Amino acid sequence: RLLAARRGDLAGRRVVVTAGGTREPIDPVRFIGNRSSGLQGYALAATAAARGAEVTLIAANTALADPAGVKVIRVETALEMREAVFEAAAHADAVVMAAAVADFRPAAPSESKIKKTDAEPEPIRLVKNPDILAELCARRREGGADAPGVIVGFAAETDDVLANGRAKLRRKGCDLLVVNQVGAGLGFGTPDNAATVLGADGSAVEVPRGPKEALADVVWDLVAARLPGRTA
Numbered sequence: 001r002l003l004a005a006r007r008g009d010l011a012g013r014r015v016v017v018t019a020g021g022t023r024e025p026i027d028p029v030r031f032i033g034n035r036s037s038g039l040q041g042y043a044l045a046a047t048a049a050a051r052g053a054e055v056t057l058i059a060a061n062t063a064l065a066d067p068a069g070v071k072v073i074r075v076e077t078a079l080e081m082r083e084a085v086f087e088a089a090a091h092a093d094a095v096v097m098a099a100a101v102a103d104f105r106p107a108a109p110s111e112s113k114i115k116k117t118d119a120e121p122e123p124i125r126l127v128k129n130p131d132i133l134a135e136l137c138a139r140r141r142e143g144g145a146d147a148p149g150v151i152v153g154f155a156a157e158t159d160d161v162l163a164n165g166r167a168k169l170r171r172k173g174c175d176l177l178v179v180n181q182v183g184a185g186l187g188f189g190t191p192d193n194a195a196t197v198l199g200a201d202g203s204a205v206e207v208p209r210g211p212k213e214a215l216a217d218v219v220w221d222l223v224a225a226r227l228p229g230r231t232a
C-alpha cells in the first residue's frame with residue numbers, strides 16, 4: 001500500500017508551504033483580496049507533517065485550525081508573505097507556493113478611512129506586487145547557497161489550461177507546477193480538487209478529482225523524487 005511507503009519518507013526534510021490569499025489594504029478597513037480558502041495549502045502542510053517533514057506553513061488570511069505539528073506563520077499582504085517565504089526558504093529543502101498572491105496592491109493605502117462624499121470616488125491606483133515564486137527561482141538560478149532543492153508553484157487556469165501551465169512553468173522557472181482547472185464546482189472553498197502536475201522535465205501527472213489531501217500526497221511524491229541527497 002502506498003501509504004506505508006510514504007510514512008516517514010520526508011523525515012529530516014524541511015519544507016515551506018504557503019496557503020490562503022493575500023489582502024492588500026485600501027484603507028484601515030478595506031482591502032483587495034481573493035477567494036482562496038487555504039484548504040489546499042493546509043492539506044499540503046498536514047500531509048507533509050504526517051510524512052515526517054518539519055513544516056513551516058505561511059498562512060495568509062485563512063480561517064482554518066493550525067495543522068498538528070506544523071509551525072504556522074500568519075501574514076496579511078504579499079510583501080509580508082515575501083519576507084516570511086525568503087526567511088523560511090533559506091533553510092528549506094522544498095518550497096510549495098499554494099497561496100493566491102495578489103498581483104497588484106494599492107499604491108498608497110489611505111491612513112484614514114475613506115469617507116463617502118457627494119462627489120464620485122477617486123480611482124485607486126495599483127502597483128505590481130513582487131512575484132515571490134519567480135524571485136525564489138531566479139535566486140536559485142543565480143546560485144543562492146541556501147536555495148531550496150525543489151520549488152513548486154500552483155496555477156489556476158482557464159481556456160487552454162495545459163498550454164498556459166507549460167508557459168507559466170517556464171516563465172517562473174520552478175520544478176513543478178500544479179495546474180488546476182477552474183470551474184466545474186472545483187477549486188475555491190471546496191474539499192475536492194483535480195489537477196495536472198507539470199514538471200520542468202516535461203512530465204505531466206494527471207490527478208483525478210478527489211480530496212485535496214490526495215493531490216497533496218501526489219505533490220509530495222513528486223517532490224520527494226526530486227530531492228537531492230536522500231538522507232535515507
Ligand code: CTP
Pocket residue numbers: 078097098099100101102103129130131132133134152153154155156168
Ligand atoms: N505567485 C507569487 N507571487 C505573486 C504572484 C503569484 O509567488 N506575486 C505564485 C503563486 O503562489 C503561484 C504561482 O506564482 O504558486 C502562480 O500564480 P499565478 O497567479 O497563476 O501566476 P501569475 O504569474 O501571477 O500569472 P497570472 O497573470 O495568470 O495571474
Ligand code: CA
Pocket residue numbers: 101102103
Ligand atoms: Ca496572479
